[in-house]
Amino acid sequence: MSISRNDEQLLNENQASTFEHAEVQATVIAELEAELVRLRGAVIRRDTELACERERYAQLVASIPSLPKRFELAARVKALTERIESMRKDTKRNSEKPDVASFFAPLHIGN
Numbered sequence: 001m002s003i004s005r006n007d008e009q010l011l012n013e014n015q016a017s018t019f020e021h022a023e024v025q026a027t028v029i030a031e032l033e034a035e036l037v038r039l040r041g042a043v044i045r046r047d048t049e050l051a052c053e054r055e056r057y058a059q060l061v062a063s064i065p066s067l068p069k070r071f072e073l074a075a076r077v078k079a080l081t082e083r084i085e086s087m088r089k090d091t092k093r094n095s096e097k098p099d100v101a102s103f104f105a106p107l108h109i110g111n
Contacts, residue, residue, distance in 0.1 A: 003011070061067050
């Protein structure tokens with residue numbers, strides 16, 4: 001069985017197209033691999049900077065012995081402030097309610 005000239009031409013065109021497609025894919029893969037290397041570098045740089053900042057923070061905390069206690073006290077002050085504000089709102093709400101005893105006082109029959 002022999003291949004006609006027309007079939008041979010189609011085969012050659014198909015091979016050329018396939019080769020071009022493979023070249024494009026190789027270029028895209030190379031670009032993606034380069035981007036992957038850049039992104040990995042960025043992650044390593046970010047992680048390194050984060051580790052350095054954590055170390056600096058640990059040194060700062062260690063250099064001020066009272067700092068943890070100060071943070072604890074600041075949190076307690078915040079909680080107490082919120083509680084006082086809540087109690088003020090409750091007091092204000094209760095003061096706006098009518099006094100039931102004074103409402104019924106005129107009806108009091110007695111001495």
